[in-house]
Amino acid sequence: MASFQGRVAIVTGAAQGIGKAVASRFVADGAKVMCVDLKESVLGVAEQLGENARAIVADVADDIQVNGFVTAAFDHWQRLDVLCNNAGTDGHTAPVPDCSAPDFDYLMGVNLRSVFLGMKYAIPLMIEGGGGSIVNISSIAGLIGLPGQSLYGASKHGIIGLTRAAALEQGPFGIRVNAVCPGAVLTPLSADFMAKGGSDVAKWAAMHALRRFAEPEEIAAAVAFLASDEASFITGTAIPVDGGFTAQ
Ligand SMILES: NC(=O)c1ccc[n+]([C@@H]2O[C@H](COP(=O)([O-])OP(=O)(O)OC[C@H]3O[C@@H](n4cnc5c(N)ncnc54)[C@H](O)[C@@H]3O)[C@@H](O)[C@H]2O)c1
Numbered sequence: 001m002a003s004f005q006g007r008v009a010i011v012t013g014a015a016q017g018i019g020k021a022v023a024s025r026f027v028a029d030g031a032k033v034m035c036v037d038l039k040e041s042v043l044g045v046a047e048q049l050g051e052n053a054r055a056i057v058a059d060v061a062d063d064i065q066v067n068g069f070v071t072a073a074f075d076h077w078q079r080l081d082v083l084c085n086n087a088g089t090d091g092h093t094a095p096v097p098d099c100s101a102p103d104f105d106y107l108m109g110v111n112l113r114s115v116f117l118g119m120k121y122a123i124p125l126m127i128e129g130g131g132g133s134i135v136n137i138s139s140i141a142g143l144i145g146l147p148g149q150s151l152y153g154a155s156k157h158g159i160i161g162l163t164r165a166a167a168l169e170q171g172p173f174g175i176r177v178n179a180v181c182p183g184a185v186l187t188p189l190s191a192d193f194m195a196k197g198g199s200d201v202a203k204w205a206a207m208h209a210l211r212r213f214a215e216p217e218e219i220a221a222a223v224a225f226l227a228s229d230e231a232s233f234i235t236g237t238a239i240p241v242d243g244g245f246t247a248q
Contacts, residue, residue: 004031004228008077010070011035012060012118013087015042017187018137021216022084025224027052034073036060037087060087060114070121079129082227083122085115085159086137090193096150104151111155112162119166123175131174133227136163137219138179140242156181160238167236176235178226183242185214209244 009026013019014035026033027049035046035055046055056072058065074080091107092099115136126132141149142156160179167177184190184204190213194201205212222241225231240246 004029004082004224007031007081008073008079009033009082009084009227010073010080010118010122011084011086012114013037013137014055015039015045017189018182018185018216018219019084019086020045021220022086022223023053024049025217025220026082026084026227029224029228031082032077034069034076036069060085060118061109063117066114066117067121070118070125074125080122080125081129081132083118083126083132083134084137084223084227085118085134086223087114088137088155088189090149090152090189090196091155092151093148093193093196095148099151107151107155108158111152112158115159115162119162119177123166123170123173126175127170127173132176133231134163134166134175134177135223135226136177136179137223138163138181138238140181140183140240140245142179142238143181143240143246163238164236171235176226176231178231178234178236179238180219180222180226181238181240181242181246182219183208183214183240183245185216185219187216207245208242209247212243214241214243 009031011023014023015037023035032052042055046053056069058069088111092103136159138159139156141153142160163179
């Protein structure tokens, strides 16, 4: 089991879904966790997690706000060991000609700019403490093309590019940077995606070798492994946690 005793982590998008599961897992494994989300309900999530969790309402696409929550976590606990850049959205799901420039900018802001900003402000503080581990949440849409998900897919491919380059840059400073690429996960986001796209759970489940969606806790387990010392020689990877979706 991963241990995070004495470690400080930031998890974005922690109000629900995968981010909430990651924050819960980190606290259960001994970490102190700053939970970040645009939704005010993140305050209640941190309260439920107890004295080792705090929360900040912030927009991960906003330069000043990202600097603010990274600095706040460091100032409160005097160190920063782990960053999980998880907050994201599916945005406008349509073929390329049916997407607008504002659709593109919004999706890149929430899904990709956020990962850049989180790493930009966290890395110098991790270096101060002698190292750290960053886990960026990409997607199967970051590994393969999915029709109707061009903008989402571009943002998720971009996360893998950022992850690989940052891993090469920061390895000498003891910072590991990895990406997790989930298949379909049972969260409010996937429920919204199914509703918008007129798709159904059974059809998507059938595209996975395991014939089902993941539970958020199954993604959190992979994140906890990568963030922990158990993964001490793993960096620059993009690991599918996708029930076999991309195996074919
Ligand atoms: N659910 C899936 O099937 C699936 C599959 C692959 C990848 N992912 C990725 O996993 C991550 C989490 O997804 P989820 O399914 O838990 O989604 P979710 O919608 O259930 O949760 C995402 C959280 O991010 C927050 N958020 C959105 N925009 C934000 C912003 N600008 N600033 C701060 N917080 C913001 C939301 O308020 C929400 O609480 C996302 O990056 C998503 O792309 C999800």
